Amino acid sequence: MIVFNNVSKIYPAGGCRDSLTVALDSVSFKISKNEFVSIAGRSGAGKTTLFRLLMAEEKPTKGRIFFDDQDVQKIRPGKVYRLRRRLGAVFQDYKLLRDKTAHENIAYVLEVIGANRDEIERDVPEVLRIVGLADKANNFPHELSGGERQRVAIARALIHRPEVILADEPTGNLDPYNTSEIIKLLLKIHELGTTVVLATHNKEIINSLRKRVISLENGKVIRDEENGRFIL
Amino acid sequence: MFTALKRIIRAGWLNFSRHAGISAATIFIMVLTITMISSLFLLKGVSEFLIATLQEKVDISVYFKATTEEDDILRAKDELAKVPEVKEVRYISREEALARFIERYKNNETIMESLREIGNPLLASLNIKAWQASQYSAVTDFFDKPVYKELVDKVDYQERKPVIEKVFSLSANVNRTGLIFAAVLAVFAVLVAFNAIRMAIHDSREEIGVMRLVGASNLFIRLPFVLQGSLCGIIAGLLSLTLLAAAAYFLSPKVEMISGFNLWQYFNANFRIVLAIDFAAAIILGIFSSAIAVRKYLRV
Numbered sequence: 341m342i343v344f345n346n347v348s349k350i351y352p353a354g355g356c357r358d359s360l361t362v363a364l365d366s367v368s369f370k371i372s373k374n375e376f377v378s379i380a381g382r383s384g385a386g387k388t389t390l391f392r393l394l395m396a397e398e399k400p401t402k403g404r405i406f407f408d409d410q411d412v413q414k415i416r417p418g419k420v421y422r423l424r425r426r427l428g429a430v431f432q433d434y435k436l437l438r439d440k441t442a443h444e445n446i447a448y449v450l451e452v453i454g455a456n457r458d459e460i461e462r463d464v465p466e467v468l469r470i471v472g473l474a475d476k477a478n479n480f481p482h483e484l485s486g487g488e489r490q491r492v493a494i495a496r497a498l499i500h501r502p503e504v505i506l507a508d509e510p511t512g513n514l515d516p517y518n519t520s521e522i523i524k525l526l527l528k529i530h531e532l533g534t535t536v537v538l539a540t541h542n543k544e545i546i547n548s549l550r551k552r553v554i555s556l557e558n559g560k561v562i563r564d565e566e567n568g569r570f571i572l
Numbered sequence: 573m574f575t576a577l578k579r580i581i582r583a584g585w586l587n588f589s590r591h592a593g594i595s596a597a598t599i600f601i602m603v604l605t606i607t608m609i610s611s612l613f614l615l616k617g618v619s620e621f622l623i624a625t626l627q628e629k630v631d632i633s634v635y636f637k638a639t640t641e642e643d644d645i646l647r648a649k650d651e652l653a654k655v656p657e658v659k660e661v662r663y664i665s666r667e668e669a670l671a672r673f674i675e676r677y678k679n680n681e682t683i684m685e686s687l688r689e690i691g692n693p694l695l696a697s698l699n700i701k702a703w704q705a706s707q708y709s710a711v712t713d714f715f716d717k718p719v720y721k722e723l724v725d726k727v728d729y730q731e732r733k734p735v736i737e738k739v740f741s742l743s744a745n746v747n748r749t750g751l752i753f754a755a756v757l758a759v760f761a762v763l764v765a766f767n768a769i770r771m772a773i774h775d776s777r778e779e780i781g782v783m784r785l786v787g788a789s790n791l792f793i794r795l796p797f798v799l800q801g802s803l804c805g806i807i808a809g810l811l812s813l814t815l816l817a818a819a820a821y822f823l824s825p826k827v828e829m830i831s832g833f834n835l836w837q838y839f840n841a842n843f844r845i846v847l848a849i850d851f852a853a854a855i856i857l858g859i860f861s862s863a864i865a866v867r868k869y870l871r872v
Contacts, residue, residue: 425787452788
């Protein structure tokens with residue numbers, strides 16, 4: 341379903357052309373449908389870059405990325421939204437629309453794909469109930485705690501039943517209780533048949549999952565194991 | 573399609589109402605801009621009126637010999653009226669000329685005394701107005717024809733030529749300077765308004781990025797902002813129109829006292845044009861500025 345084929349991403353260091361930072365170095369792996377894969381690595385290992393490339397936010401310096409046999413790099417900027425509608429993304433900094441309520445943030449994704457009013461009125465409260473925020477539907481992001489914001493972001497990511505959920509450090513800003521809740525939610529989504537790719541540097545999470553782990557270090561894949569553990 | 577349109581309109585309204593402060597600031601700047609552009613039109617009316625009044629005062633006179641019959645003069649007048657360069661011809665008989673002279677000098681006893689002694693020394697004349705300063709030579713050429721030469725005593729063109737040319741060159745200068753001034757001011761105003769809208773959208777740049785990341789198409793992102801911009805434009809247009817109407821109404825008596833120009837009447841007579849300028853400026857500014865400004869942030 342997702343293929344990274346010898347992908348490298350190199351940035352000019354601090355905007356200086358003479359010095360370069362290698363974010364990803366010849367990364368190759370495949371992720372199949374309905375898999376739950378964790379991308380493990382320290383901060384700066386290249387986890388976020390990997391997601392940015394997959395979402396076509398940036399182009400790789402070298403190599404190719406495929407999503408269902410479609411070369412991501414070849415998608416025209418005006419058509420990128422078609423790829424993104426097949427993905428659901430959760431970010432460490434939530435990336436919620438600050439002037440929309442929790443309900444509106446989630447409904448926005450359905451509006452974008454052209455869902456009708458009945459579907460929106462049926463699905464949004466349901467997903468808010470699943471993430472435990474039924475009573476916060478009309479709150480704006482600044483009126484929610486970090487954990488609540490992240491749950492809204494997860495609800496937004498799964499409302500349109502995407503084929504893949506990309507979760508980039510979704511627990512990075514959360515306390516242990518909320519961390520556990522978010523991971524439980526991701527597992528539940530996976531059980532319902534969605535492919536989940538989770539990037540994290542949290543050792544406990546990875547060790548408790550007992551799923552496939554791709555470990556990154558300095559932009560390179562150093563380990564790719566089923567039932568993997570956090571070893572860096 | 574209808575659902576998408578409804579959602580875009582709702583999103584545009586929410587953008588507008590939830591950013592009330594920014595919307596108000598944008599409207600304020602747009603009101604200034606649009607009022608400035610519309611007042612240029614009103615100023616054009618005032619300056620055209622003043623120039624026309626000044627040009628109206630310019631003319632030349634052709635004096636006929638005392639022996640020339642009135643019928644010959646009237647025939648010459650009819651022929652002259654057919655010359656395209658001539659705007660207006662007026663016949664002033666010897667009697668009318670005398671009556672005007674007496675009216676002007678009735679308090680000057682010496683002149684009146686002399687007049688009583690010599691009778692009516694004044695000649696019949698044609699008072700001629702041309703469209704432009706350069707066209708007066710065509711009038712003098714007309715009277716150079718042999719058939720008229722023996723009837724005419726004097727054409728005062730050469731005496732008046734410097735004044736005529738000065739008036740017309742002044743009018744042309746005022747027109748040209750006004751046009752350049754208006755163009756510069758309009759460009760400046762448009763840039764200020766564009767920048768105000770751009771700043772308002774700059775504030776939403778992160779949101780635009782998020783919308784892109786969750787799969788919104790460019791059109792779905794852009795249209796609510798464009799709608800927000802045009803909403804600001806329409807409100808600014810209405811406010812500016814009210815401001816202009818109030819200014820025209822209250823300033824009219826003073827402007828009329830100074831220049832003879834009735835600003836309020838001019839505003840009413842040209843209301844449709846003012847309305848068109850006002851709303852065209854408002855909506856074009858609102859739509860184009862926001863469309864261009866959003867474009868910058870759609871590259872995520």
